[in-house]
Amino acid sequence: MTTRPEASLAQRKRQLVSDELSQAALNLLAQKGFDAVTVDEIAAAAGMSKRTFFRYFASKEDVVVQFLGEMGAGMRAELAGRPAEESPSVALRHTVWVSIDACAGHAEQALRVVQLILGTPALHARFLERQAQWRDELAAELADRLGLGSATGLHPRLAAGMALTAFDVVLQLWSASDGAEDPAELTDRAFATIAPALDALPA
Amino acid sequence: MTTRPEASLAQRKRQLVSDELSQAALNLLAQKGFDAVTVDEIAAAAGMSKRTFFRYFASKEDVVVQFLGEMGAGMRAELAGRPAEESPSVALRHTVWVSIDACAGHAEQALRVVQLILGTPALHARFLERQAQWRDELAAELADRLGLGSATGLHPRLAAGMALTAFDVVLQLWSASDGAEDPAELTDRAFATIAPALDALPA
DNA sequence: GCGCGCTTGACACTCGGTGACAGGTAGGGC
DNA sequence: GCCCTACCTGTCACCGAGTGTCAAGCGCGC
Numbered sequence: 001m002t003t004r005p006e007a008s009l010a011q012r013k014r015q016l017v018s019d020e021l022s023q024a025a026l027n028l029l030a031q032k033g034f035d036a037v038t039v040d041e042i043a044a045a046a047g048m049s050k051r052t053f054f055r056y057f058a059s060k061e062d063v064v065v066q067f068l069g070e071m072g073a074g075m076r077a078e079l080a081g082r083p084a085e086e087s088p089s090v091a092l093r094h095t096v097w098v099s100i101d102a103c104a105g106h107a108e109q110a111l112r113v114v115q116l117i118l119g120t121p122a123l124h125a126r127f128l129e130r131q132a133q134w135r136d137e138l139a140a141e142l143a144d145r146l147g148l149g150s151a152t153g154l155h156p157r158l159a160a161g162m163a164l165t166a167f168d169v170v171l172q173l174w175s176a177s178d179g180a181e182d183p184a185e186l187t188d189r190a191f192a193t194i195a196p197a198l199d200a201l202p203a
Numbered sequence: 204m205t206t207r208p209e210a211s212l213a214q215r216k217r218q219l220v221s222d223e224l225s226q227a228a229l230n231l232l233a234q235k236g237f238d239a240v241t242v243d244e245i246a247a248a249a250g251m252s253k254r255t256f257f258r259y260f261a262s263k264e265d266v267v268v269q270f271l272g273e274m275g276a277g278m279r280a281e282l283a284g285r286p287a288e289e290s291p292s293v294a295l296r297h298t299v300w301v302s303i304d305a306c307a308g309h310a311e312q313a314l315r316v317v318q319l320i321l322g323t324p325a326l327h328a329r330f331l332e333r334q335a336q337w338r339d340e341l342a343a344e345l346a347d348r349l350g351l352g353s354a355t356g357l358h359p360r361l362a363a364g365m366a367l368t369a370f371d372v373v374l375q376l377w378s379a380s381d382g383a384e385d386p387a388e389l390t391d392r393a394f395a396t397i398a399p400a401l402d403a404l405p406a
Numbered sequence: 407g408c409g410c411g412c413t414t415g416a417c418a419c420t421c422g423g424t425g426a427c428a429g430g431t432a433g434g435g436c
Numbered sequence: 437g438c439c440c441t442a443c444c445t446g447t448c449a450c451c452g453a454g455t456g457t458c459a460a461g462c463g464c465g466c
Contacts, residue, residue: 128331161368169360197400252415
């Protein structure tokens, strides 16, 4: 999916195979539906064996959901990099924007993937699981920012959760509208709603 | 789990077997961990065959997560029954309270289950999936209440999402504190934070 | 007692996922 | 050029989740 020019030869070879696999997978899955495609089939379409598929992806779901890993890392990095004096609502809006932008960037491809995920229970579940991890990480980051020990930490968790809920809802509406709605505008509206709660003083 | 006196004999028999199965499952799973227990094992512990297990539960996860079904229905019913003039934040707080109460009711049992779910990725994923369904349902209910067509519906979805995020965070803290924290009090504090966003006018 | 329907167990099968082993290939030292 | 090593791959055997099918068991009305 993403090719770094400064990588060892072995890494680039690995990337190549991985791309071949996910490309084949995405085509088949989007076309026939998640459950109607076997891993054997995907591997065969990419010209390799099932065993090799599982050396590159931990599960059949992973081939679709994998990119969420770097998305989470990107969000955490963005939040960590935000100036300390910025209000939580602004910082979090930028955090979420990173991922929204990434989607809007490769709109055609991203839309297909998002629709596939939201329309497939098994994939949706994995997606939500990742998001739960993000929430923990963002909450920790927020607790740091606000200088409160992560002891109880109700407020940072809520704030992170609300921001990701906004993200989720935006994706849902974007996907349901088949790309007609503008994700950036949806995000702005969503954050306008939740901002007062995000900036509320920790109880 | 729940026995209704006014039910046909066949139904009660079914309930009995189902209870036997989930009891055996919960014991084994809590003791040895989700992945270390096979369905065969569970079925054997309840004195029946694997095939029978799958006639009562759609999946291994379901035996743990099943009760969430009625929990969701309970919440939707509560929200639907709330007086129309009540503000969204109050109505949603009561909605979430239904489930929090249910947990606090059978605290010992509920705590074990919640800890098992939150500590097992596969179960957590299913749990989140259910919650996503609740969100859709609660959002629809909210849209009705507010008298706005469910056309775009950003606000109701956000509100439902925030309320469930609160629910989630409360469960997380309750589980992490091993039951020491008071769920009711956590819920109140959470809703105090998010209330302004819930009651904000739809954009 | 007889047939009917529902529940169950047994068996076979598919598919996701893993461990173990064997071969192939690229690169480095000699 | 040759060998040794390291890595990648396919094959095979295997486990566990989940499903379809069939035949036996059992309660129940007639």
